[in-house]
Each structure stands twice: as structure tokens, then as C-alpha cells.
Amino acid sequence: MKKIFLSIFPILLIDQILKIYIKTHFELGKGVPIFSFFWIFFVENPGMAYGISIAPGYFGKILLSFFRFIVVLFIFFFLYKNIKKKSSNYLIIPTIFILSGAIGNLLDSFLYGLLFDTGTIYNQESHKWISYSGISNLFPWNGGYASFMKGCVVDMFYFPIFDIYIPYWTPFFGGYNFKFFKPVFNFSDFIISIGIILLLIFKKKIKHVKIF
Template identity: 45%
Template sequence: MKKALFIIFIVLLIDQVVKIYIKTNFYLGETVHIFGLDWARLHFVENNGMAWGTEFGGRTGKLFLTLFRLVAITGIGYWLATSIKKNASKLLIFAICLIFAGALGNIIDSVFYGLIFDTPGGRNLATLFPEQPYGSLFHGKVVDMFYFPFFDNSEFPSWLPIVGGKTFTFFNAIFNVADFAISCGVGILIFFNKRVFPKEEVINSTSQEEIV
């Protein structure tokens, strides 16, 4: 359990340090190329916490989403505790730790960021612990910043039906450390399924009496 908590703490620490740095040093929408590479960027955006920045239901939908996340992370925490208690695969426990830490990292944004940040317009920077925060409890926005458009404004071959000649961007998702941790955890569960969920071999044997 101590090792699991340490992993969760490290992921959470990195996630929150990066988010707070981006939030207080980048204006909303600012983009910086990493090591001068066109396909590796820091691009500061905010969203209500759903995948691909999807939004629904306004403030009520946001509150529902945050409460749902709290219920989900409670279940993940229970899964982690029972897996440790049952001496499950270390790889499984590591994967659950990543998923738990990632989910908790984004929940912190959703629950608290509306209270501890403001959102100035234009090219101004946000302030940590301002006099007038931008939101309220459970109505914060999740901070995303990693953007790797490996093929930006590329064009589909003209011979392809429907999409031929049209432009596309791959990979166009913008994510954070918490999202990356969740993806790694899920990836471990998928690609190392046999190791994290070993099948119990049940051997039925019948005793036979030796006739001498």
C-alpha cells in the first residue's frame, strides 16, 4: 500500500505542478514549440473535463460530471485496495495506481480550480488564489497542454473516396499528465491482460487406490 500511495503521489504532484505552471505562465490559447519541433507543442486550453473537450448541460451537466467522477474514483480506490489485499499482480496494481492518480488529478481541477484561479481575458495570465476566482466549488475547468500533431494539415490522397484531397491532423488531441497516466494504465490492462489477470488453473484429480 505504501508503494501504491507513493506512485499516486508522484503522478499527482507532477500533474498539478505542470498544470499550475501552465495556468500561471501561459495565456489561454498560447502555443510554444518544444525543442523547436513543429509536431511537439505546449498549447494551453481548458475544458469541462470530458474527452476531446466535449461539453453538455451547462453548469448542471458540469456538476453531474464531477459527481460522477467522484463516484467512479471511489470504485477505483476500492479496486486498488482489494487488489493489494489479495496480493494481485504488481503490474495490475501499478496500472490501477496510474488510473486512480490520473482520475484524481482531473477531479482536483474540476472541484477546486474554479475557486483558486481567475480567468483573465486576452493575453493576460491567470492568478493563483485571486480575490475574484472564475468559478465555484465543483465547477472548475481541467487544464490541458500537451499537443502532438504529427501530421498537421496533411492531405488525404486524391484517389480516396469521400475524404480524398481533404486535410486532416493526426494526432489532434490535447491532453495533460493525468490523461497520459490514465491512458498508460488502461494500456497496461489491455496489452498485458494475461499477466495482470492470470487465469487460475483448476486441476481436478481423483485418488486411486493401489491394488497390490
């Protein structure tokens, strides 16, 4: 248990420091270029990766938060079992990365609605997620912008490596701008991706793994 905590805590600390700094210093939908192909750009995501949602509105948000919690529990017990079995580090290290990232985004969903005074909220009448203006404050005296499990995930890394216009005469795709890489993501997403990539790279070195 101690090994799991000591491995996860530094990743969570970096993730939360970045997210809290961005949310308390940047306006939603704005950012700064570090390089032409790399921006720090603040967006809030009420759904999963790429804005995908399980169901509309707060029902979908709570469902997603609950799903994230179940996934975190599943990965934790899987990791705990394999550490006790002294499984290969080719399995343990990537799993720690995936678990750390999953917990990082879970904390946003569970707590950010309570910890910040402003955030993206769902309008029941228009059935749309409504953004806000200004800078968010941490630990508001008059309460947060949403209840438990209704917070939005903070994303900030944006890589517009290239942006090209496809001529209108091009079959099927003509007349559109193609931008790569368009999605904005956070440190947790990055860590999860690294964990998955490592599992794929070292899958031949990971043998006889049982889920439970």
C-alpha cells in the first residue's frame, strides 16, 4: 500500500498544481503560446476525453463520475494484487501511471464544483453547458459552483502542430480546415496515455497476468 501511495502522490501533486494554477490564473477559452505548435490553453470538459458524454446534462455527469470511481477501484485492486505477487515492473509501472491519471481526473469531477466559485454549468432550459467569464477563486466563502460529482475536468495542453486548408475541389474533405492536434488535454490524460503506450510496447514481456 505504501509503495502505491508513494508512486501515485507525486503525479497527483503535479497534476493538481497545474490544474489549480490554470483555473485560478487563466480565463476560460484563452491561453498563451509557448511555441507555435504548443499552447497553454484553458478549457473545461464536462465529459470524457474529446468531450464525449455518457448521457446529457448533470445525469450524465454524475454517471460519468461514478464510472470513473469504479474504474479507479478496479485498477487499484488490480495493481495491489500484482504488487503483492511481485509481478514484473513492465506491468506495475504502466498501471501506476494509468491509476494516477484516472485519480487525477476523478478528483476534478468529484471536488472542483465544491472548491471553486465558477465553472462550466449545465442549463436545464437550453440543455447546453454554459461557460463563464473571469478568473475562478479557490475555496469560495459562499460555496462552489456545483455540487459533489458535478465538477468539470480542467484541460490545458494544446498542440496545433499544423493547420491546413483543404481546397474545395478535394473530394469528400474539400473546403475544410484540418488541424492536428486539435483536442486539449491535461497532465492526467498524458500520464494515462504513457501508461497505455508502455503496456503496448512491453506486452510481450508481461506474461500470465490475471485480472483477479
